[in-house]
Amino acid sequence: MTLEQQGAMKTDLHHPTTDEIELTDVLHALSDPLRLELVRILDECGEERTCGTFDLPIAKSTATHHWRVLRECGVVASRTDGTRKYQRLRRADLDARFPGLLDTILAHR
Amino acid sequence: MTLEQQGAMKTDLHHPTTDEIELTDVLHALSDPLRLELVRILDECGEERTCGTFDLPIAKSTATHHWRVLRECGVVASRTDGTRKYQRLRRADLDARFPGLLDTILAHR
Numbered sequence: 001m002t003l004e005q006q007g008a009m010k011t012d013l014h015h016p017t018t019d020e021i022e023l024t025d026v027l028h029a030l031s032d033p034l035r036l037e038l039v040r041i042l043d044e045c046g047e048e049r050t051c052g053t054f055d056l057p058i059a060k061s062t063a064t065h066h067w068r069v070l071r072e073c074g075v076v077a078s079r080t081d082g083t084r085k086y087q088r089l090r091r092a093d094l095d096a097r098f099p100g101l102l103d104t105i106l107a108h109r
Numbered sequence: 110m111t112l113e114q115q116g117a118m119k120t121d122l123h124h125p126t127t128d129e130i131e132l133t134d135v136l137h138a139l140s141d142p143l144r145l146e147l148v149r150i151l152d153e154c155g156e157e158r159t160c161g162t163f164d165l166p167i168a169k170s171t172a173t174h175h176w177r178v179l180r181e182c183g184v185v186a187s188r189t190d191g192t193r194k195y196q197r198l199r200r201a202d203l204d205a206r207f208p209g210l211l212d213t214i215l216a217h218r
Contacts, residue, residue: 023145023214023217023218024139024140024141024142024145025140027136027137027139027140027145027214028137030133030136031133031134031136031140032133033133036132036133098217100213100216101213101214101217104209104210104213105132105136107209108132108207108210
């Protein structure tokens with residue numbers, strides 16, 4: 001388990017370990033245009049971000065669903081701090097599990 | 110339009126042109142384990158193959174659904190010849206539209 005994962009697991013939300021991340025789950029998560037855009041934003045940001053700063057044109061419940069899909073397949077790490085929820089791209093874990101995959105997908109539009 | 114596409118379009122089935130192929134549609138098509146396996150088989154085969162030779166552990170109607178998803182998003186070209194249906198990976202079109210994407214995905218399991 002990497003330090004990155006240990007940090008993620010301090011929350012009570014389930015996060016798959018690096019070895020548990022499945023290729024088809026990641027492809028499914030990134031196959032939704034909105035989720036792919038969220039991942040692009042997180043990747044450009046380079047650090048964790050609070051959900052409120054994404055300025056999404058969707059209902060909060062819809063956003064919650066998309067963040068859950070991204071977390072459960074291992075693409076993002078989520079944590080809560082009081083009423084704030086933070087999201088972070090699991091870049092190191094994804095690059096370790098599927099070298100080149102995220103870069104290749106994000107290179108295209 | 111490439112020669113590859115012109116060949117595909119001799120059938121009455123709809124095939125998107127190379128420019129119409131969408132990244133998220135391709136990711137969705139490959140996010141199903143069975144469809145990803147079909148694409149792996151076609152890629153290793155290197156040429157078109159009749160549907161009957163895939164020895165799938167699924168109902169024919171299910172296979173038909175998966176081939177349709179793969180065709181409609183531009184991953185395979187389908188044609189019928191009498192009672193036979195042929196499938197071919199649109200490798201050149203995919204590589205032209207999203208360089209490196211298919212190779213990177215197929216490199217991982």
